Amino acid sequence: MPEETLVAPRGLTLVFTGDGKGKTTAALGMALRAWGQGMKVLILQFIKGGWTCGELIAAEKLGPNFIMRQMGEGFIRGSSDKDLDVHRAAAQNALEEAKKAVREGAVDMVVLDEINCAVHYGLVDVEDVLDIIRSKPPGLHLVITGRNVANEVMGLADLVTEMREVKHPFAAGMPAQKGIEF
Amino acid sequence: MPEETLVAPRGLTLVFTGDGKGKTTAALGMALRAWGQGMKVLILQFIKGGWTCGELIAAEKLGPNFIMRQMGEGFIRGSSDKDLDVHRAAAQNALEEAKKAVREGAVDMVVLDEINCAVHYGLVDVEDVLDIIRSKPPGLHLVITGRNVANEVMGLADLVTEMREVKHPFAAGMPAQKGIEF
Numbered sequence: 062m063p064e065e066t067l068v069a070p071r072g073l074t075l076v077f078t079g080d081g082k083g084k085t086t087a088a089l090g091m092a093l094r095a096w097g098q099g100m101k102v103l104i105l106q107f108i109k110g111g112w113t114c115g116e117l118i119a120a121e122k123l124g125p126n127f128i129m130r131q132m133g134e135g136f137i138r139g140s141s142d143k144d145l146d147v148h149r150a151a152a153q154n155a156l157e158e159a160k161k162a163v164r165e166g167a168v169d170m171v172v173l174d175e176i177n178c179a180v181h182y183g184l185v186d187v188e189d190v191l192d193i194i195r196s197k198p199p200g201l202h203l204v205i206t207g208r209n210v211a212n213e214v215m216g217l218a219d220l221v222t223e224m225r226e227v228k229h230p231f232a233a234g235m236p237a238q239k240g241i242e243f
Numbered sequence: 244m245p246e247e248t249l250v251a252p253r254g255l256t257l258v259f260t261g262d263g264k265g266k267t268t269a270a271l272g273m274a275l276r277a278w279g280q281g282m283k284v285l286i287l288q289f290i291k292g293g294w295t296c297g298e299l300i301a302a303e304k305l306g307p308n309f310i311m312r313q314m315g316e317g318f319i320r321g322s323s324d325k326d327l328d329v330h331r332a333a334a335q336n337a338l339e340e341a342k343k344a345v346r347e348g349a350v351d352m353v354v355l356d357e358i359n360c361a362v363h364y365g366l367v368d369v370e371d372v373l374d375i376i377r378s379k380p381p382g383l384h385l386v387i388t389g390r391n392v393a394n395e396v397m398g399l400a401d402l403v404t405e406m407r408e409v410k411h412p413f414a415a416g417m418p419a420q421k422g423i424e425f
Contacts, residue, residue, distance in 0.1 A: 073420075097298055
């Protein structure tokens, strides 16, 4: 009997971190795959907000089993203290949604997109993230993205992939473009 | 004027490589985002074949602008010489499809999933991959995945992300499961 079959399947906690492109994108791919398998997925975005990106349009087309909510206030770097309060309120709101979804267990996969950044910038307490991981229903898959993942979150995760930037078109002066970056 | 706006948008060549999970998944996310933006995408899988995975079911639901074809013969490691001939024929078939799609330019994004593995195992010549990158229509986005990307391919790519495995559930004896691994 191969070693892989010794442990029963259960909901996993997956982390995509690092400075390279592909974290949110990989989470979207996970969500699409799960949706294809008949699962219900919920994607909560902790930083992005008010941006009609391709994934949001796609989510609307995919129907009630693929829910995506942009709950952030946009880019944080360079924000004033007052702006940070606005970001914090938005992130806390997203956190409540996440807790509710995990508590109710009505979905099969929850993606907490860029929650690591929210923790890194002090918008969300790392303990709240750890609580979500610890308290999730056994069958629920949790996908956590964003650079600068906290060590404690890595410690509780089943899978961690670091997306390492080897080469990036912004560095070569290329603009962000439709269908690729958003 | 910010530096990003100095160069006009054009079709990019994106590479997802490395030993960590998230390469094919990120390509799926890219494809979903592009599809959301009204683009037509074609995903050709060079290794996977005959496997009813979540992304294949999802692709069928997404309709004619999201085409996915498994053209491989499955896992390669441990294959006999005779098996390798079968793998090679399948990969060459996928390569012809890729060349045709790029030549015709009827789609906006082509994903060559795990083509790096096909090159690594000698099923596809690296020169053929370089030809595809060099000859693609200017507006076409090309997404190339798989571990062990060739240096020459990296050299021509606009963006390269290495997915680095930090922690993986297989290592902890967890089985591959529906909606997550396939």
